[in-house]
Amino acid sequence: MTLALRAARPAARPWxxxxxxxxxxxxxxxxxxxxxxxxxxxxxxxxxxxRLWVSDAMKWLVNRFDLGPFTFKELTRGLAWLLDWPxxxxxxxxxxxxxxxxxxxxxxxxxxxxxxxxxxxxxxLAWRVAGGRLAAVVGACFVYIAVFxxxxxxxxxxxxxxxxxxxxxxxxxxxxxxxxxxxWFARAxxxxxxxxxxxxxxxxxxxVLFLFGFGSVAAMIATxxxxxxxxxxxxxxxxxxxxxxxxEFGHMAGCSRRQMTWKVLVPSASAGLMVGVNQVIxxxxxxxxxxxxxxxxGLGFDVLDSLKRLDVGKGLEAGIAITLLAIALDxxxxxxxxxxxxxxxxxxxxxxxxIVALAMVVVPTALGGAVPALAAYPEDWTLTTGRxxxxxxxxxxxxxxxxxxxxKTALIASVxxxxxxxxxxxxxPAVVAAAALGGYRLGGARLAALAAALVAFIAVTGxxxxxxxxxxxxxxSVIVAGAIGxxxxxxxxxxxxxxxxxxxxxDTLQTLxxxxxxxxxxxxxxxxxxxxxxxxxAFAVAPAIxxxxxxxxxxxxxxxxxxRATGCSRxxxxxxxxxxxxxxxxxLGLNQTVMMALSMVVITxxxxxxxxxxxxxxxxxKADTGRGLVSGVCVAFIAIVVxxxxxxxxxxxxxxxxxxx
Amino acid sequence: xxxxxxxxxxxxxxxLAAPVRAxxxxxxxxxxxxxxxxxxxxxxxxxxxxxxxxGYNVEYVQADYIAQFAxxxxxxxxxxxxxxxxxxxxxxxxxxxxGNTVDLDETGMAAKEEWWYPSYVKEQCPALPDWTAxxxxxxxxxxxxxxxxxxxxxxxxxxxxxxxxxxxxxxxNYEVVHAGTDAAMFAELxxxxxxxxxxxxxxxxxxxxxxxxxxxxxxxxxxTDACYQDPAWGTNPDLAYDCGKPFxxxxxxxxxxxxxxxxxxxxxxxxxxxxxxxxxQLITRIDLDGETLExxxxxxxxxxxSVWRAWTQ
Numbered sequence: 007m008t009l010a011l012r013a014a015r016p017a018a019r020p021w022x023x024x025x026x027x028x029x030x031x032x033x034x035x036x037x038x039x040x041x042x043x044x045x046x047x048x049x050x051x052x053x054x055x056x057r058l059w060v061s062d063a064m065k066w067l068v069n070r071f072d073l074g075p076f077t078f079k080e081l082t083r084g085l086a087w088l089l090d091w092p093x094x095x096x097x098x099x100x101x102x103x104x105x106x107x108x109x110x111x112x113x114x115x116x117x118x119x120x121x122x123x124x125x126x127x128x129x130x131l132a133w134r135v136a137g138g139r140l141a142a143v144v145g146a147c148f149v150y151i152a153v154f155x156x157x158x159x160x161x162x163x164x165x166x167x168x169x170x171x172x173x174x175x176x177x178x179x180x181x182x183x184x185x186x187x188x189x190w191f192a193r194a195x196x197x198x199x200x201x202x203x204x205x206x207x208x209x210x211x212x213x214v215l216f217l218f219g220f221g222s223v224a225a226m227i228a229t230x231x232x233x234x235x236x237x238x239x240x241x242x243x244x245x246x247x248x249x250x251x252x253x254e255f256g257h258m259a260g261c262s263r264r265q266m267t268w269k270v271l272v273p274s275a276s277a278g279l280m281v282g283v284n285q286v287i288x289x290x291x292x293x294x295x296x297x298x299x300x301x302x303x304g305l306g307f308d309v310l311d312s313l314k315r316l317d318v319g320k321g322l323e324a325g326i327a328i329t330l331l332a333i334a335l336d337x338x339x340x341x342x343x344x345x346x347x348x349x350x351x352x353x354x355x356x357x358x359x360x361i362v363a364l365a366m367v368v369v370p371t372a373l374g375g376a377v378p379a380l381a382a383y384p385e386d387w388t389l390t391t392g393r394x395x396x397x398x399x400x401x402x403x404x405x406x407x408x409x410x411x412x413x414k415t416a417l418i419a420s421v422x423x424x425x426x427x428x429x430x431x432x433x434x435p436a437v438v439a440a441a442a443l444g445g446y447r448l449g450g451a452r453l454a455a456l457a458a459a460l461v462a463f464i465a466v467t468g469x470x471x472x473x474x475x476x477x478x479x480x481x482x483s484v485i486v487a488g489a490i491g492x493x494x495x496x497x498x499x500x501x502x503x504x505x506x507x508x509x510x511x512x513d514t515l516q517t518l519x520x521x522x523x524x525x526x527x528x529x530x531x532x533x534x535x536x537x538x539x540x541x542x543x544a545f546a547v548a549p550a551i552x553x554x555x556x557x558x559x560x561x562x563x564x565x566x567x568x569x570r571a572t573g574c575s576r577x578x579x580x581x582x583x584x585x586x587x588x589x590x591x592x593x594l595g596l597n598q599t600v601m602m603a604l605s606m607v608v609i610t611x612x613x614x615x616x617x618x619x620x621x622x623x624x625x626x627x628k629a630d631t632g633r634g635l636v637s638g639v640c641v642a643f644i645a646i647v648v649x650x651x652x653x654x655x656x657x658x659x660x661x662x663x664x665x666x667x
Numbered sequence: 668x669x670x671x672x673x674x675x676x677x678x679x680x681x682x683l684a685a686p687v688r689a690x691x692x693x694x695x696x697x698x699x700x701x702x703x704x705x706x707x708x709x710x711x712x713x714x715x716x717x718x719x720x721x722g723y724n725v726e727y728v729q730a731d732y733i734a735q736f737a738x739x740x741x742x743x744x745x746x747x748x749x750x751x752x753x754x755x756x757x758x759x760x761x762x763x764x765x766g767n768t769v770d771l772d773e774t775g776m777a778a779k780e781e782w783w784y785p786s787y788v789k790e791q792c793p794a795l796p797d798w799t800a801x802x803x804x805x806x807x808x809x810x811x812x813x814x815x816x817x818x819x820x821x822x823x824x825x826x827x828x829x830x831x832x833x834x835x836x837x838x839x840n841y842e843v844v845h846a847g848t849d850a851a852m853f854a855e856l857x858x859x860x861x862x863x864x865x866x867x868x869x870x871x872x873x874x875x876x877x878x879x880x881x882x883x884x885x886x887x888x889x890x891t892d893a894c895y896q897d898p899a900w901g902t903n904p905d906l907a908y909d910c911g912k913p914f915x916x917x918x919x920x921x922x923x924x925x926x927x928x929x930x931x932x933x934x935x936x937x938x939x940x941x942x943x944x945x946x947x948q949l950i951t952r953i954d955l956d957g958e959t960l961e962x963x964x965x966x967x968x969x970x971x972x973s974v975w976r977a978w979t980q
Contacts, residue, residue, distance in 0.1 A: 212734065219743040220698075220730050301729040314703060314850045315954050316857050400861050407862055415811035525850060529858035533820060533846045534812060612847035620824065623847070627825035629734040 021447060028443060032436040045433040053468040061632030068216050082217040089223050092172070096165035100124070101158060118161075120370035121152050121383045127367045128334065134359060136341035144338060147330035155388035156305060156327040163304035164331065166222060166297070167290045170229040174286040178234045179279070182241020183267060192242060199235040204601070204645040206608040207232050207296050208622045209638025212631050215300060225302035233289035237282040244278030245271050280343030287339055288517070291332040295519045305331075306519070313525050319395040325522035332517040399526045407530065414536055422482060422536070429478045434465045441647060449654035457651065460643040469640045475617040477644065479535060479610065480603040483542035487550045487599055490543070492592075495554025496580065505555060512548035516602075520545055520609050528613055538610035546603040553595020557588030587663060590656040597652040604645045693928050696726040698745045700735050703849060705960075706873045709949050710748045710774060712964045714939055717975045720968070723932050733758050733825065740767035745922045746936055751778040752915025753871075754826050759920055769926060771919035771933065775940035776873060778915045780828070782819060782885040783870035783877075785856075787863050796883045798837065798911075805840040807865045817841040820855060820868035823848055828869065829895070829908045836906035837887075841867075856880065873946040875954040887911030931979070938978035 039046045071078035098104045104116040129145035151160045185192035211228055218224040248271055256270035272279070298306025305328050312320035374381030438461045445457035464473045498505040524541055531537045561584050569583045585592075607615075611623035618637050625634030697718060699711050715725040730738055730747075736758055738744035750759045762768045784795065791807045794800030805817035812818070819841045821830045830843045846852035852868060853876060859866035860880055870876055870884070887910055893900040894910035901909035919936055926933050949967065952958045968975065 212737075215734065216737060216741075219741070220700075220728050220735070220738040221743070298729065299731070303729065307729065310703070310850075314853075315705075316850070316853055403858050403861050407858075407864075411811070418811065525854045528851045528854040532810070532858075533844060533851050533855055610847075613851050614823075614845050614847040620847070624824055627731055627733050627823070629731070629737050 024443065028436065028439055032433060035433040035436060036431055039433070045435050048434055048465045048468065048470045050468070054466050056467050057632035057636040059632065060635050061630060064213055064216065064631040079217065083219060086218040086223045089226065093166060093169050093222060093226060096169050097162065100161040100165045117371060117374055117381060119367055120374045120380045121157050122380055123367035123370040125149060125152065127363055130363050130366055132338055132341065135338065135345055140337055140341055144334045147334040150330055151327050152383040153387070153389050154323050154327065155385065155390065156308065156324060157383050159305045159308050159324070160327055160331060163294055163306065163328070166226055166302055166304065167294070170226045170233065170290045171286050174230050174234040174290065175237055175283055177230065178237025178282060178286065179241055181238045183245065185238065185242045186245040195238065199238055200646055201639070201642050202231055202235045204604070204642035205638040206605065206619070206622050206641055207293065208608045208626045209634045211300055211626055212629050212634050216631065221301045222303065225297035225300050228300070229290050229293040229297055232293055233286045236285035236289065240282030240285065241279060244275035247278060248274045277343055280339065284336060284339045284343060287335050288332060291328060291335070291517060294328050295521055309519055309521055313521055316525065317396070318399055318526055319391045319393060321522050321525065322395055323391060325519045328519060329514055329517040333513060399529055403529055410530055414531060418536065425482060426478045430471070430474045432474070434470050438462050444651055448651055448658065453650060453654055457647050460647050463643055464640045467636050467640065469618060469621070469637055472616065472618045472621055473640055473644065475615070476607055476619065476641065479538055479542065479615065479617055480600065480607060483539050483546055483603050484596065484599050487543050487546040487603070488596060490547050491550025492554055495551045496558065498551070499555045499558040508551060512551055515544060516548045520606060524613060533614040535615055537613045538615045541610055541613070542603050542606045545606045546599045549595055549598040549602050553598060554592055557591030557595065558584055560591055561587045590659045590663070593652055593656045597649055600648050601645055604641060607641060691722040692930060694724050696724040697925070697929055697932055698726045698728050700730040700744050700747045701727050702730070702732045705875065705950050705954050706946055707749045708960055709946065709953070709964065710941065712960060713967060714748055714936060716964055716968050717935060717978060718932050721931060721935065721979055723929060736762040736768070739920065739922050740765055742922050742924050745925050747920050749774065750918045750920050752917070753778050753780045753913055759918065762920070767923050769921055769923045771921045772937050773916040773918050776917045776943050776946055778871065778917050780869065780871040780912050781887070782867055783882055784865070784867050785860055785880055785882040788865045791865060796886045798885050798887045801885065802840050808867045813842040817867065819843050820852060820866065821845050822852060822869045828912065832908035836903045836909035873943050873950060875950050878947055878951045879955055890914070935978045
């Protein structure tokens, strides 16, 4: 096996010399640099004032752009007005009730759904899809929300999430189908999707606010932009994977194009499509906090409000409510995805089930008028952890701050500061050259051109210094997250039970809003980059573990058997067979870890970093469209360069190892 | 806040909201912006309740303190209750100059923002609060990251405040560290107070922090306009900003179009007046005593009817 691996590696000699030469040139550039050498700090005079152009373009778009019968702004406002209807309907159903009057103060004639009814309906749905276990899990999540007193906020969040998810799915499906039918459209859309997924949300909040006005609709549109791309990608992929015979059969049966799409392709691809649906749900819930910053309200607002008062306990309670909402919806949608495709023809049980489900909601809601405890969960019955968590943090703070401070100081002096120094001192032309070389080596001339152009963009728009800090924060965090994730992942891969527990923990870490742990982290480590790194690690360790487990799980059992037959010990199997074979998959996991870390960068601006994230955040606070978008695109470009290079590397390595594409 | 929403839901559902009077100019909701500090919630909700009593419909919209001007100019948002001279003066002037927003006069509160430390620091540094003692105490406030320089925790970068300039002009041996958010800043304060550790940071009032923690403001040379504009002024002849931060007004601002749409409401908003002491009490009741915002506001409305009735006349 080892022999085969060695043989598969191509001769790399000449390239060693090329890299060495680049290293020497870089070192020379650094050695002979004066503070104002044009290769060290990108000269101000060469900067492209792109951010000013973007801001001017935005102003023109909002104030001047006329489409003839109406202006562009009227168009976007009209769109916002349209989107407000389903949102208002969902809120009426779950939160406010319906008054059927233009006067907002008119009494509600139809009440909103009872908390008991909603919980029962969701649990019943889970029961029908996947049985009693899931029903218990989902039911428990909703009961927590009620018992801890977060019901009204959770329903505000649920209403806006539900509508955002619906539009995300519909839009994603439509674009995906279009991309499937027209190759050129798919090709044109790919870079746009990349940007939608990697530009930090803060960066486009300002233009969204300008175009769609302040309030919950703008928050919803931002959520849709963020959550839709996976649906588009999954749709295209799922439709392409529909069996050739099925498509042929559709043609032979004389389907029209519309019939072909909706009666053949989409139903056949439904299992794949549900993966996209699940992604849209999870990403929408990731946006809850940020959406509340521009007026979505709900649980996100509660988290922010509690933390502002330094009420860590309340913040965590509300944060957990978001997590549980996410877990309930995630499990439910996954169960739907895994369920056997619906059988056609009459299902006598189905109708009876529908009636029972409807009764479950309607009866408690109708009785709510007479029994208030059914309409709204009574405040006297709510629980709270009170100051417990705050006291725990205080105890750690008082007893261990000195120790933590000593560790932190040592780490900063011996590890972090030197790394930051080197990254900050790297001459930008050398980094551009390295990106081009790496791209050429891994993916040929096109990748080289792309990587070099994207890196150069960061320098040309005058964001080099801040990008260096960003790369430093993300790089250090990813290395630490990887160092934590690898052993845990290896350990969990062979232990299904432990793995389930670990998966639950990392699910929580990924959906728990980072704000919740940001405040305790600041209390223990002060404002600054160190706190930011800790927060990023906490978030990025989840994909690191996940992909190690996944990678090890995908190693063909026959190879492990073969290794065992030749007398390899467990340790040998791990080191010589499983890890090398899983390595490409693990690298893709590392890639995801980098993406996660980059998406946290903007959040770390809130604890006082001086990186691209802070640029985006300042731009948001100053309503500076150009500054925010350009810095946001720089973050995206870092992500895209890493993604392409790692992706190309992993694909090549998989080919060499003879694993499937 | 949950309870607030719950109360709004209940009020909406049961029709408990104030009776609608037909004599207002327009029943379109007046959108009041809320930001991220409690005092601003209180002023906004008091104003909102008064407008409701007058028969107007109001809506509260979460918006960023500076970014909201775009919304106010476009008419998406209508009234912002607290623009502080210390942090929002430039944005306010620029906005009013467009002609799309109008200055709705002062709130009667005075904004104070300055460097601040908890009282126990005085044991290590008895010469405070005089600013000339700061350099002798730099070691007290120093941390590993700042070396032998003292560490001063300033607000988020967007708050401005000219602290870097102040440090340079007054020759202070301090490093200015910006907190990313209000919450992070007070988290550090809370942490330091728990450990009785020295800390020097930006505190503003009206806020709950000066009532919760005992402490003092640094006494810099008193601010004048000349200090910020004329380098010759003050102890440093070559640099401006060699003085403390300005005390200042807190103003209301509104969408210009609202003047014609809801003249009665705009008049009441112009007349809105409250003082620092009252405000401090209300904030303390919410943030420290754990009362809900709507209880506190409702209580104030009930006990001060003559005050707010006068605004509407």
